[in-house]
Amino acid sequence: MIAKTPQAPYWAVIFTAVFSGREAEEYAQTAARMVALMKTVPGYLGYETAQSPGGGEITVCYWESEAGIRAWKQNAEHLAAQKRGRDAFYSAYHIRVAKVERAYGF
Numbered sequence: 001m002i003a004k005t006p007q008a009p010y011w012a013v014i015f016t017a018v019f020s021g022r023e024a025e026e027y028a029q030t031a032a033r034m035v036a037l038m039k040t041v042p043g044y045l046g047y048e049t050a051q052s053p054g055g056g057e058i059t060v061c062y063w064e065s066e067a068g069i070r071a072w073k074q075n076a077e078h079l080a081a082q083k084r085g086r087d088a089f090y091s092a093y094h095i096r097v098a099k100v101e102r103a104y105g106f
Helices: 024-038 066-074 076-089
Strands: 010-019 044-051 056-063 090-100
Touching: 010 066, 024 044, 024 076, 056 066, 066 076, 076 090
Parallel strands: none
Antiparallel strands: 010 056, 010 090, 044 056
């Protein structure tokens, strides 16, 4: 559940969404494909995700640099999945990009 990230600094993309409840099987397949594809992008470090019973979802993806984030954002298959997400999977979503300056835990 907790991604193993290097010592800061690194980058995080925070994806917060509300699942529409439509096309659940296609959504699950698409989400699994996006995780597999994201792992192949240079600069990918890891991700964490959590869902709530009401359809809420938060996924945080970690990256070495903004260049990796841009490469992922411009991936053709990812762009198609984003469009499908707006059309069918999500009733709302927000994306936030942040630089992690400090991180600690046990």
